Amino acid sequence: MYQEPAKPNYDNDINKLVSYYQKAYKEVLTLIVDMKNIDAADNIYQRQASVLRQIEVILTQLNTKNKAWCTEMVRQAFLDGQASALLTAGLATTLAEAVQDVQFSMLSRNTVDALINDTYKDLLKATNNTSEQVKKLVQQVTSEVLRVRAMQNYGLNTIRRDIARELTNKAVANRLEKDGFIGIVDKAGRRWSTKRYSDMIARTKLSQAHVQGVRVAGIERGKDLAVISTHNAPDECSGFEGMIISMNGLTEGLLSYQEIYNSNKCFHPNCQHKVHLINLDLFPAALKEKHSRKVAALPHKPLKARIKPLDKIKVPSKETVKNHSEQLEMLI
Numbered sequence: 001m002y003q004e005p006a007k008p009n010y011d012n013d014i015n016k017l018v019s020y021y022q023k024a025y026k027e028v029l030t031l032i033v034d035m036k037n038i039d040a041a042d043n044i045y046q047r048q049a050s051v052l053r054q055i056e057v058i059l060t061q062l063n064t065k066n067k068a069w070c071t072e073m074v075r076q077a078f079l080d081g082q083a084s085a086l087l088t089a090g091l092a093t094t095l096a097e098a099v100q101d102v103q104f105s106m107l108s109r110n111t112v113d114a115l116i117n118d119t120y121k122d123l124l125k126a127t128n129n130t131s132e133q134v135k136k137l138v139q140q141v142t143s144e145v146l147r148v149r150a151m152q153n154y155g156l157n158t159i160r161r162d163i164a165r166e167l168t169n170k171a172v173a174n175r176l177e178k179d180g181f182i183g184i185v186d187k188a189g190r191r192w193s194t195k196r197y198s199d200m201i202a203r204t205k206l207s208q209a210h211v212q213g214v215r216v217a218g219i220e221r222g223k224d225l226a227v228i229s230t231h232n233a234p235d236e237c238s239g240f241e242g243m244i245i246s247m248n249g250l251t252e253g254l255l256s257y258q259e260i261y262n263s264n265k266c267f268h269p270n271c272q273h274k275v276h277l278i279n280l281d282l283f284p285a286a287l288k289e290k291h292s293r294k295v296a297a298l299p300h301k302p303l304k305a306r307i308k309p310l311d312k313i314k315v316p317s318k319e320t321v322k323n324h325s326e327q328l329e330m331l332i
Ligand SMILES: [Zn+2]
Pocket: 233, 237, 238, 266, 267, 268, 271, 272, 273
C-alpha cells in the first residue's frame, strides 16, 4: 500500500554550505579593513598585492570545501531517492530494508558524477564572480585611500570627508556584501548575494539528485511511474501535486518528468516537490482519483491534451524500462 514518505530535510547541510561563504566573507573583510587602515608611511600597493594573493587563497579553499560538500550531499540525496523509491513502489517494506537493497550500479555512479559536476560548476560560477568583484573592490579601496591622503595634503577636507565616509569599516563591509560577494547577476539584472545563490543552488540540486535517485532505482527495477509529492504549495506547482507521471517518457498518455520540468510549471529552482515511484496496481483508488481531479483542473492546455485516462494507460513492461537503462548508459 502506498504511503507518502516524510520529506527529506537537508536544511542543516544547506546551511553548512552557506556558512562556507560567510566565513570567506569575514576573512576577506578583515583583509580589506586592515589594508585600508595602514599607516601613511606604508606602501599601499605592496599591501594590495599581498591582499589580492590572500583573497585568492581564501577563495580556492572555498572551492575545495564546496567540492567536498557537493560530493557528499549530492550522493546522499541520490541514495535517499533510491531508498525512498523502493519503499513507495512496494519493493521494500521498511526504510532500513530499502537502504540495504539500494544498488550502486554503473548507471547510478554515472548519474551521480554528472550531478556532482553540475552542482559544483554552478557554485564555481559564484566563486569566480565573487573573486572578480572583490578584486575590483580592493583596487577601488586602494585608490580611495590614496585620494584621501592626497586631499589631506592639499587641505581639501570636504572631498576627503566624502571619500572617507565610503571607507569606514561599516561602509566597506556593506560594499563587500552588496558589490563583492555576488553569486550571479540574473537575466533581469538582479544581483544574487552568494548567500541566496548558494542556498538556491543547494536546494535545487539536492532535489534534482533525489528525483534522479528515484528515476534510476525505477529503471533498475523496471518501473516508470511516479507520483508528484503533495505539501499544498502556494505556487503554480500545486496544480501538479498528486499527479501520476512517467519518469522516463516511456508511458504513453502520461506527462513525463522532463516535459513538466521543461515547461517550468513545476520542478523550478527552489522547488520542493519530489517524485515517488509507484506500482500502479498497488496505488490506492483514492489517490488515482486525486490524479484524475488534478488532470481535469490543469490549466495548461497543451500539457493536458497529452494525458489519457488512467484506465487507458498501458504500463510499460519491466524489460522496456530496463532496456532504457542500457540506452542511457551509452549516452552518459
Ligand atoms: Zn514545486
